[in-house]
Amino acid sequence: MLEIERKFAVKSTNFLANAKESYKITQGYLNTDKNRTVRVRTKGNKGFITVKGISSADGLSRFEWEKEIDIKDAEALLLLCEDFVIDKTRYLVPFGAVVFEVDVFDGANKGLIIAEVELQTTDQQFEKPDWLGDELTGDERFYNAYLSNVPFTSWND
Amino acid sequence: MLEIERKFAVKSTNFLANAKESYKITQGYLNTDKNRTVRVRTKGNKGFITVKGISSADGLSRFEWEKEIDIKDAEALLLLCEDFVIDKTRYLVPFGAVVFEVDVFDGANKGLIIAEVELQTTDQQFEKPDWLGDELTGDERFYNAYLSNVPFTSWND
Numbered sequence: 001m002l003e004i005e006r007k008f009a010v011k012s013t014n015f016l017a018n019a020k021e022s023y024k025i026t027q028g029y030l031n032t033d034k035n036r037t038v039r040v041r042t043k044g045n046k047g048f049i050t051v052k053g054i055s056s057a058d059g060l061s062r063f064e065w066e067k068e069i070d071i072k073d074a075e076a077l078l079l080l081c082e083d084f085v086i087d088k089t090r091y092l093v094p095f096g097a098v099v100f101e102v103d104v105f106d107g108a109n110k111g112l113i114i115a116e117v118e119l120q121t122t123d124q125q126f127e128k129p130d131w132l133g134d135e136l137t138g139d140e141r142f143y144n145a146y147l148s149n150v151p152f153t154s155w156n157d
Numbered sequence: 158m159l160e161i162e163r164k165f166a167v168k169s170t171n172f173l174a175n176a177k178e179s180y181k182i183t184q185g186y187l188n189t190d191k192n193r194t195v196r197v198r199t200k201g202n203k204g205f206i207t208v209k210g211i212s213s214a215d216g217l218s219r220f221e222w223e224k225e226i227d228i229k230d231a232e233a234l235l236l237l238c239e240d241f242v243i244d245k246t247r248y249l250v251p252f253g254a255v256v257f258e259v260d261v262f263d264g265a266n267k268g269l270i271i272a273e274v275e276l277q278t279t280d281q282q283f284e285k286p287d288w289l290g291d292e293l294t295g296d297e298r299f300y301n302a303y304l305s306n307v308p309f310t311s312w313n314d
Binding site: 030031033035036038049051053063065067069073076077080081082 | 187188190192193195206208210220222224226230233234237238239
C-alpha cells in the first residue's frame with residue numbers, strides 16, 4: 001500500500017498534556033537504502049518487519065509493506081541490523097480530526113522530537129496544534145533510517 | 158535458527174531421473190549484503206521473506222529466518238529488489254539418507270546448475286551421487302545474492 005505522511009518538528013512538550021497513549025519502540029535497519037528500506041521493530045510486546053520503497057517526488061507518499069512477526073524473531077533480527085538501533089517513545093496525540101504520532105528519541109538520538117501525521121489524501125487539510133514546528137516532510141536527514149546511520153547527537157550546526 | 162548447508166556443482170543431468178518433485182522459484186534481494194541478506198521469494202503459489210546473517214568461518218552455517226507472506230505481497234516486494242531477479246527450477250532429489258535440492262537456473266543465470274544439501278550437524282556424512290561435482294560451499298560467487306548482482310551469463314573465465 002501507499003502511505004501518505006507529513007512530518008514536523010516539535011516546538012514544546014505541550015503535546016504531553018493531550019497524549020492518549022504511549023509505548024516504547026526499538027527499531028533497526030536491515031537496509032537503509034531509501035529505494036528498499038527494510039526495518040525491524042519491536043513495539044511493546046510485538047515485532048514487525050517493514051519494507052519501504054522510494055518516496056514520491058513531493059516526499060508525501062511512499063510504498064510501505066508491514067508484517068507482524070514474533071517479538072523473539074524481531075529481537076534476533078535487530079542483532080543483524082546496521083549501526084545504531086533507534087530507541088524512542090511514541091505518544092499518540094489526537095488533535096481535531098487527526099492523530100499525531102510524536103516520537104521522543106533516546107540514546108544516540110536523544111534531544112530529537114518529531115511529529116508525524118498520516119493522511120488519507122495528499123491534499124488533506126488538518127488543524128495544527130501550537131506545539132507543532134516547521135514541516136520536515138521529505139527532509140531525508142529526519143528519516144529514521146538516516147538517523148540510525150548518522151544519529152542526532154552526532155550532528156554539528 | 159542456524160542453517161547448515163553444503164553446496165556442489167552438478168556434472169550431469171542424471172539427477173533428473175531421480176527427482177521426486179520440482180517447482181519454479183523466483184527470487185530477488187532487498188539487500189545483498191552478506192551480513193544481512195534480505196530475500197523475497199515466490200515458490201509455486203506461496204511467498205516468503207527471508208533474512209540471512211553472515212556465514213560461519215567454515216562457510217557451513219548461517220543464521221536464517223524465514224516468514225511466509227502473501228504471494229501478492231511477495232510480487233509487490235520483488236519490484237523493489239536490486240538488479241536481476243533470479244528465476245530457477247528446483248528439483249528435490251532423494252539420495253541415501255539426504256535430499257539434494259538441485260537448482261537449474263534460467264534467465265541471466267542460464268547454464269548454471271547447483272546442488273545443495275541441508276545437514277543436521279556440520280560433520281554429518283552422506284553418500285554422493287555420480288552427478289555431484291566439486292564442492293562450492295563458502296564460495297561467495299555462487300551465493301544467489303551475488304548471482305542477482307553479477308549473473309552467471311556475465312562471467313568470463
